[in-house]
Amino acid sequence: MDKRKNELLTTNELLFTLIGCIIGAGILSLPNSIVAEAKQDGWISTVIGSLYPLYVVMVGSIIIKRYPDQNIMEVSKQCLGKVFGGFLNLMFLAQFLVYVVGVIGAANSILRVYAVWFMPRYKITLVLVMLIVYGCMQGLKVIAKINILMFFFIALITLSSTMSIRYGSILNLRPFLGAGLDKIIKGSIESAFSYGNMELLLVIYPYINNRKAIIRTALYATAIITFIYTWTVFATTLYLGPDIVPQSLWPFFFVSESVKIPAITSFRFVYMAFWTLIIFKTATTQYYASTAVFNNLFNRIDRKYACLLLAPLILFIPLLFENEVARRDLFSKLMPWVTLFNLFYITLLAVLAAIKRKTAPGGTTKG
Amino acid sequence: MEFENLDTVLQSLAKAVGDHLPLKVKRIQIGQVVPLQAAVIYMDGLVKNDVISRDILAPLMLHVKEQVMPGENTATYLSDRYIAISGTLLKHDIEKTADGLKAGKSAVLLEGSAEIILLDTEGGEFRSITEPLSETSLRGSREGFVENLDTNLAMLKREIKDSALAIEHFTLGRRSRTDLALVYISNIVDPDIVNSVREKINAIDVDSVMGTGTVEQYIEDSTYTIFPQVIYSERPDRVASRLLEGKIAVLLQGTPFAFTIPALFVEFFHTIEDYYERTVTANAIRLLRLLSLFFVTSLPSIYLTFIKYNAELIPIDFVVPIVQSRTGIPLTPFLEILVVEILVEILREGGLRLPSKIAQTISIVGGIIISDAAVQAKVVSPSTLLIVGITTISSFVIPGQEMSFTIRILRFPMLVLSNMMGIFGIATGYILLMVHLLSLRSFGVPYLTFYRGDLKDTLFRAPLWQMNRRPEAVPNENAVRQKKTKKQP
Numbered sequence: 001m002d003k004r005k006n007e008l009l010t011t012n013e014l015l016f017t018l019i020g021c022i023i024g025a026g027i028l029s030l031p032n033s034i035v036a037e038a039k040q041d042g043w044i045s046t047v048i049g050s051l052y053p054l055y056v057v058m059v060g061s062i063i064i065k066r067y068p069d070q071n072i073m074e075v076s077k078q079c080l081g082k083v084f085g086g087f088l089n090l091m092f093l094a095q096f097l098v099y100v101v102g103v104i105g106a107a108n109s110i111l112r113v114y115a116v117w118f119m120p121r122y123k124i125t126l127v128l129v130m131l132i133v134y135g136c137m138q139g140l141k142v143i144a145k146i147n148i149l150m151f152f153f154i155a156l157i158t159l160s161s162t163m164s165i166r167y168g169s170i171l172n173l174r175p176f177l178g179a180g181l182d183k184i185i186k187g188s189i190e191s192a193f194s195y196g197n198m199e200l201l202l203v204i205y206p207y208i209n210n211r212k213a214i215i216r217t218a219l220y221a222t223a224i225i226t227f228i229y230t231w232t233v234f235a236t237t238l239y240l241g242p243d244i245v246p247q248s249l250w251p252f253f254f255v256s257e258s259v260k261i262p263a264i265t266s267f268r269f270v271y272m273a274f275w276t277l278i279i280f281k282t283a284t285t286q287y288y289a290s291t292a293v294f295n296n297l298f299n300r301i302d303r304k305y306a307c308l309l310l311a312p313l314i315l316f317i318p319l320l321f322e323n324e325v326a327r328r329d330l331f332s333k334l335m336p337w338v339t340l341f342n343l344f345y346i347t348l349l350a351v352l353a354a355i356k357r358k359t360a361p362g363g364t365t366k367g
Numbered sequence: 368m369e370f371e372n373l374d375t376v377l378q379s380l381a382k383a384v385g386d387h388l389p390l391k392v393k394r395i396q397i398g399q400v401v402p403l404q405a406a407v408i409y410m411d412g413l414v415k416n417d418v419i420s421r422d423i424l425a426p427l428m429l430h431v432k433e434q435v436m437p438g439e440n441t442a443t444y445l446s447d448r449y450i451a452i453s454g455t456l457l458k459h460d461i462e463k464t465a466d467g468l469k470a471g472k473s474a475v476l477l478e479g480s481a482e483i484i485l486l487d488t489e490g491g492e493f494r495s496i497t498e499p500l501s502e503t504s505l506r507g508s509r510e511g512f513v514e515n516l517d518t519n520l521a522m523l524k525r526e527i528k529d530s531a532l533a534i535e536h537f538t539l540g541r542r543s544r545t546d547l548a549l550v551y552i553s554n555i556v557d558p559d560i561v562n563s564v565r566e567k568i569n570a571i572d573v574d575s576v577m578g579t580g581t582v583e584q585y586i587e588d589s590t591y592t593i594f595p596q597v598i599y600s601e602r603p604d605r606v607a608s609r610l611l612e613g614k615i616a617v618l619l620q621g622t623p624f625a626f627t628i629p630a631l632f633v634e635f636f637h638t639i640e641d642y643y644e645r646t647v648t649a650n651a652i653r654l655l656r657l658l659s660l661f662f663v664t665s666l667p668s669i670y671l672t673f674i675k676y677n678a679e680l681i682p683i684d685f686v687v688p689i690v691q692s693r694t695g696i697p698l699t700p701f702l703e704i705l706v707v708e709i710l711v712e713i714l715r716e717g718g719l720r721l722p723s724k725i726a727q728t729i730s731i732v733g734g735i736i737i738s739d740a741a742v743q744a745k746v747v748s749p750s751t752l753l754i755v756g757i758t759t760i761s762s763f764v765i766p767g768q769e770m771s772f773t774i775r776i777l778r779f780p781m782l783v784l785s786n787m788m789g790i791f792g793i794a795t796g797y798i799l800l801m802v803h804l805l806s807l808r809s810f811g812v813p814y815l816t817f818y819r820g821d822l823k824d825t826l827f828r829a830p831l832w833q834m835n836r837r838p839e840a841v842p843n844e845n846a847v848r849q850k851k852t853k854k855q856p
Binding site for chain 2: 012111115116118119124127131134135138139141142145146148149268269272273276277280
């Protein structure tokens with residue numbers, strides 16, 4: 001038994017980790033902002049929005065091919081020097097943390113609204129952060145397996161939402177392309193923010209056992225995410241109509257609750273347990289990425305300690321959000337910058353990697 | 368070493384065996400003209416006396432019609448020509464002879480010979496092979512392991528006649544000198560795991576090992592986890608089927624419980640019957656077990672969440688009866704459930720070690736009289752009793768005592784978490800469980816892991832003719848279990 005091989009991620013684990021890092025409780029609120037812009041054509045915007053993760057994978061593939069043994073942080077230091085490269089890595093760390101904070105903040109609101117109204121925010125945050133830190137300390141392999149397990153919940157929820165079709169009206173989706181091209185584009189920019197975190201691929205690619213399948217797997221992941229996102233927006237619009245969707249903070253919740261089984265009043269109980277697990281998985285995977293970048297910045301500090309060191313940040317910042325609306329307002333201003341930074345960071349490094357390949361063919365990849 | 372004087376050798380042998388352990392010594396004379404002085408030595412109770420009389424004493428005393436001269440080859444000559452026992456060893460070493468005597472062998476000492484003849488006369492009383500009590504089977508073999516290691520190994524050899532079946536012997540315990548056997552199939556098992564287990568067993572340096580349970584604790588990976596990392600069995604067919612999956616069996620003299628390693632989480636919910644039953648029915652039973660697992664861990668906590676926090680989620684028709692049944696009960700829902708749960712555990716533990724007739728009384732007094740009185744006295748509500756009753760019965764569906772106990776214990780922290788945080792608490796419990804299970808290892812092998820091929824035998828079981836490969840989760844050297852045994856429709 002090759003012990004090291006045992007520690008590397010399999011193709012399946014990579015696939016589900018990428019999906020798990022991106023799809024989280026965000027799909028509950030996903031249709032809200034998109035449909036507000038693109039109305040009944042929100043689902044088309046969602047398909048177009050997938051260009052963002054696709055871009056990250058395609059441009060990232062240049063880096064992956066050029067530096068198969070180093071992750072993006074090392075590439076950054078190597079291409080841009082320790083100071084500037086390190087600074088960009090710090091920003092890269094910050095953007096992952098922004099996502100974690102966002103997920104925890106959103107989780108707080110969902111849980112308080114739908115399940116644990118009796119718990120104060122700080123208690124929910126504290127418990128969530130403790131779970132995330134504990135999960136994150138167990139390492140990438142365990143996180144990958146959590147993601148595999150959790151994908152079944154996501155699949156189950158997606159599947160159960162198909163029940164809503166019989167209550168929906170096709171009129172809600174008409175007229176097709178009626179929202180206008182500019183609105184659809186605006187909507188797709190909005191949706192692109194939800195596709196964030198494909199950047200995780202560039203952090204973990206040296207730990208995959210089948211190097212040849214990395215890009216293919218990432219593309220599969222993108223396809224599955226696009227499908228689930230599009231279905232979410234489509235089903236929600238079909239069920240609620242483009243006018244009601246923007247009125248609800250978590251419109252998809254209505255769709256997933258449309259399952260009716262005799263003797264069970266509501267599936268909410270089951271769903272809330274599922275959502276808590278899904279939220280945990282998303283935040284843990286993103287937090288893993290943060291600690292991995294941190295570990296790269298400060299080599300001396302073990303990644304497990306990094307999990308503890310960064311914990312105060314994800315514990316206190318979510319407490320600053322007054323409510324869900326304020327949180328969304330802040331994030332709607334923040335996300336464009338985060339996304340722009342990621343685009344800049346990845347494109348810059350890919351260009352440098354491509355130039356280096358031209359100037360030094362067959363150059364060593366050892367750092 | 369030259370053994371000149373029979374008495375000197377006898378004394379040193381007695382000393383090696385132990386001053387306070389009486390040895391049976393039968394002095395005999397062999398041959399005619401000038402008879403050779405000899406002694407047959409054994410320990411009472413450990414040998415078959417009739418074998419000694421018939422196959423050692425009678426030929427040596429009565430049938431040697433020649434003069435036997437003391438010399439170098441005397442021992443070989445006598446054992447080749449006169450002693451009619453198959454297991455014959457010649458030893459020079461007093462210590463090894465003493466070990467043999469303690470294991471039930473008999474020794475023949477000859478005047479003037481350096482060699483001691485050690486004869487296989489092991490006997491004594493052992494329990495005969497009976498049906499295993501803790502793992503009864505409806506359609507499987509009725510054979511269970513016994514306390515005798517040799518009998519157990521023989522049963523395994525009968526199950527697997529493969530030439531690659533390997534048995535390694537160890538002696539554990541400085542004082543108990545207990546025999547332990549490590550059994551595996553050499554061309555299936557992963558050599559790294561065998562090596563690590565061998566190392567761990569060799570590192571055990573204790574006074575005594577009395578049961579496989581103690582050996583388990585000396586060699587397991589994680590001591591402080593609640594989950595068992597080895598699978599116990601009394602059934603040779605179950606152990607054999609696990610050996611064929613590339614696992615290692617550990618058998619110990621003196622206990623009918625063998626264990627196999629590495630163990631995976633899902634395997635604790637499998638029984639050997641699953642493979643003897645038809646595919647569809649076997650899967651229905653596995654589904655039932657899964658449901659029971661969910662009931663045991665979560666039903667009390669879900670019930671608690673419903674009545675304490677989320678009454679709006681109780682189906683409307685149930686609200687009134689549940690609320691009515693709880694009126695006048697002074698205990699909080701949490702305490703109420705906890706009291707009943709603890710009571711049930713006490714009843715179970717009380718009944719466990721009692722003779723079956725008294726245990727029946729306990730279950731009647733405890734189950735019917737006390738629960739009825741508790742409801743009458745307004746200590747608990749009937750609905751709580753129902754929930755706890757379902758939980759208790761569900762816990763019996765989980766096969767294997769060790770996992771059943773673990774799962775039963777788990778419902779207490781789940782109950783506390785749901786009392787504090789409602790549904791979020793239950794989810795928290797599941798997250799902790801999930802992360803713990805995924806990070807746990809049994810002898811270096813991930814305790815819970817997912818391989819697509821292994822889905823054929825995890826929650827459900829594929830038809831036997833489809834299970835062409837051995838489980839991937841346990842590393843092995845030979846992945847193919849069977850070729851296509853049936854033409855696929």
